Structures are given as structure tokens and as C-alpha cells.
Amino acid sequence: MTAGLTELIDLSKRVANAAGQLARLRETDVEIAQTPREEIHRIAGRTLYRIAMDHSRRVQTPVLVSYAMVGRWNVLDLQDDRSFVRNLVEAGCDVYVMDWGHPTPADQFDDFGDLVNSYMDAFVDVIRERHGIPSINLLGICQGGVLSLCYAALHPDSVRNLITVVTPVDFHADQADERIETGFMNVWTRGLSPADIDLLIQAMGNIPGEVGGTMFSLMTPFRTLTKYNLTLIQAGQDRDTLMNFLRMEKWLADRPDHPGAAAQQWLKELYQDNKLFRGELVIDGRLVDLSAVVMPVLNIYSETDTIIHPLASKAMRSRVGSKNYTELPVSGGHIGILVARSKTLGDSIATWLAQH
């Protein structure tokens, strides 16, 4: 009884602490993507940035980072000591980042062809021209990894090295190794019919960012239920932890809509029909033949990723034509590996690039 009361009093004190910390903060105090960058090129709301930090170069060929469209790229630069792009620069890379922006209804007909053959290709060309080089290093994360893989297959001459991070290739791999906490999106999408997805796109145009947010909430129901009570109280005990929490919240709140036509392909042709793995994906009338990916490939995945099953990533080995294929397992969550304080991931990538 006494223990219970003590715990209750302690909880009350912790709630008061968290409330006090929150009361000191305003929206403008929470900033993300603070690493200096310059805008290099812009096409219809899509922007190419270069991380503008002076640092010694270990890797001479620039790296273009392509993040997923279901979230903003700025999670890669959450804060100074948790910045994937800053770590890459500090590890010796010249880093460019693609910002897919906030697609509007005017972008609803953008499909994989537009994303890969228009925007990505134009940005690659801009970097090649700036540096006077025939090919660049391409680093794709999650959905951005799939787009990068497609780009590398369709434009192999423009890619010197390909790095994929938590990138799905076999979208049905989760069925071979069912885990309750992994692959919810795969299960959910396969539960729909192609007509359901068509109806959704017809009704919405673009897939609203909130839909993506709901999906992620359903993947981790407990975390969602306890985020604004237990987690926030815990985070609110000191300013730094609270700021980490709030920066991540700021990133999560900024969910862009997903272009409808690309979402249709993403959900139907990849999640449902697994066409990339089966070698049947067609973009702009051209078959995406992964055996054409002959440049060196570094495939990074996490065994504890709850969004992309590790087997879905590792399936790349059996499909790409590269004779120089390396797998790098890392520990951490799907987003966690990108916002970790550790600089190991950036160092590993730079070291591999320096060798290739």
C-alpha cells in the first residue's frame, strides 16, 4: 500500500516535471535540418540540396541520397548529434539530398516513371555536370532505395556505386518468416484487392500523409497508445531528451501526401504483385531488369526492422547482376538507425565507398 502511494506520488512529480519542461518551450524552439545546405536545382516542387559543410574528402565521387516519399528527408538531419547526412560528410563524402517536397493534387499523376526517369535522372545529371563526371554514388533509403535500385537498373552508366538502406526487394518475403511485430504493411496491403487501391486513389487523388501516419500507428499500437502519456512523461524529465522527442514529433507531423499514381504502383505492383522481385516491373515501357545492376552494391538492412523485413532486403542478393555485392547488417529500428548518435553507419558507408 505504501509502495503504491509512493509510486503514485513519484508519478505525479514526474508529470509535473514534464509539464514544467513543456511550458518552457515554444514551437519555434524545436528545429530540425539545421546542417547548412544549399539549393542546387529545383523541378516542380522537388529540390536537390547539397550539404554545405567544408570537410576533408575521403570519397571523391559525390553521393546522392534519396529518401522515401512517405516521410520528409529531414529525418536524416534531425539534430546536430543525430544527423545521418552530417555523419556522411564528416566521414568524408560530398553529400547531395533529394527533397521530394510536399506533393499537391497537381502531382497526383506522377508515377515511378516520373520519379525515376524525370526527377531523379535530372538531379543525377545536374551533379554529373557540376562535377564533370560520368557517374555518381547513389544512396537510397527504404522506398528511396527501391527508386534508386530502379534507377540503377535503367541507367546503370550513371551510377558508380549503389547503396541501399532498409530497402525492400522481395515484398512477400515476410510470409516465409512471419513475425508478429514485423511486416504489418505487407499483411495489410495483401488484405486489399487491387480494386480497393484503385478506389482509394480515385477518391483521394494523392494518398494523404495522415493515412501513412495511421498505418505506422497500427504497426506499433502500444507505442501509439502510450506516446503522449508514459513516453512523454519519461522524455520530459530532462530538456535534451524532451527535445529529441519533440524533434521526432515535428518530423512525424510533417508527413507529405504521396502522389497517387506512384502509390498505386507501390501498393499494387510491388506490395501485392511483387513485380520488382519477379522481374516484371515496367517503368515508362521499360522492364526493370535487376540483373542490369552491375555496379558495386552495398545493401544495409536491420534484423530488428519492424517495417521492412530483413529477408525482404536480403533478397536483393539473388536478383542484382553485380559481382561486387556486400551486405551490411546493422542493429536498430527502421528510423532508429538513421537518427542514432553513433556515427558507425556513416563511417561504414564512407569506408566502403572509398574502397570502390
Next chain:
Amino acid sequence: MRHIEIAVNLSDGLVMNSSEDPSADPPGDAGGLASLTAIYLQQTANLSNALLDMWSAWAQAADVASRQRGLAAGKSLSRLFAPEAWKAGEFGPLLEELRQTLSLPQLADVPNLNLSAIDTLAATADLIALLQQYMSISLPLWLSATRQFQAEITTRAKQGNGVQSPGEALDLWNGIVDRALMEFNRSGEFAKLQQRLLRASAQYRLELRKLGERGARLFDMPTRAEMTDVYRRMHDMQREVQKLRRELSALRHSKATSADPTQSEVCAGES
């Protein structure tokens, strides 16, 4: 004198011809009276037959309407008000059936009977019913989690390893709920309901859009469909521009290569 000739043709109805006949019998004559009586009776019979025909036609129309529409509408309505339908949700197909049953061919100069409100109502009713169903499915989940929690508390107490503090109890409860929710979210029951909710939400949105478009037309504003058409055209034009840029770039590249092979690298970078 006016002579009225009436021929009765049961199939074709009453046929009346009249002509002036100066040699006809004058009135008051017995034969003439009989003739007039016969004519009267004939006319009465004809009238009765015509009435019968008319009622028969109406009866047939009512019969057809009843068989073709009434029965179907009755069935639809009885299903619509059945508690099972409300429990199962998905009124869309049912109300579409009702709309089809009640619809008539369009006439060019007669205002069309607008039954689209049925669709909006259907979409709204569907969404509400499915949300209720979602609640009814998820509530037992919480009860189940509560039972599991109680069982775990009891088991631990029996093993002499009872929960010592509210914090420990909370951890236990969170673990049970987490697992229960994840299992539920991956279940076939949840997937089916999610699918139906997605369909109902999309249908509801499409119906709302139709309402909005009617309003937009009223105020002479562009509708969503018109804007979507503009976006499609813009997208097609952007692709065309991109294609032309590439062709131009390739032309420049080949021209530069033929003029000065060292220029090929520079031109290859143009987008």
C-alpha cells in the same frame, strides 16, 4: 336527318360514322324506337367494354410495376430495415439496388428525377455502420486483455510472485495489451473490416465530392473533376517537355561529338 351508324368491334373498340339520310324513318316509329334502343344498348355495352379495357390496362400496368419494381423495392426496403443489415454494414449495394429499382428512362425535356441523395445517404450510413462494427469487434479485445491480465495476476500470486507495485502492474498490462492489439491488427477479421472501412470511406468521399461539385457548378466555380483533368493535361505536357528536352540534349550531344569528341562528357550532363 342525322343518321348515326355504330359498329361494334370488340377488338378495335367503338366506331361511329354519321351521315345525312333524307329517306330515314321519322322519330316515333316503332321500328325506329327499337333501333334507337338497340343503339343505346350497344353504346352502353361499348362504353362498358372500353372501361373494362382501360381498367385491364391499368391493372396490367400495376401488375408489371408491382412485379418489376414493387416486389424488388419491397425486398430491398425489408433488407434495409433488417437489423442484420445494420450490423453488417455496406448499404451501398443495397441502396444502389433500390435506386436502380426506382429509376426511370431519361426523357429529354423532362427534368430528371435526381435520386443521387440515396447514394450520399448510403455512403454515410455505411461508414457509420462500419465504425459501429469496428467498435463492436474491438471491445471484446479489451475484455479479453483484461481477462488475460487478471489471470496473469492470479497465477503470479499463486506462485508467490505477486505484483508488488502499480508500476509493475502497468508494465504487465501494457505488455498484454500490446500483444493483443498486434495480434488483432494482423488478424483476418481486422483485415476484412479495414478493407470495408476503406471502401466505405472512399465511397463516402466520392459522394461528398459529387455534392461539392453540384455546389461548385451552382456558383460557377471549377469542380474537382475539372481540376483533375487540368492536372492530367499538365502532367502529360510536362512529360512531353521532358521528352523534347532529352531529344534536344541527345541531338546536341551527337552534334558536339561529331564536331569535337572531347565535348561528349559535357553534353552528357545536360538534362
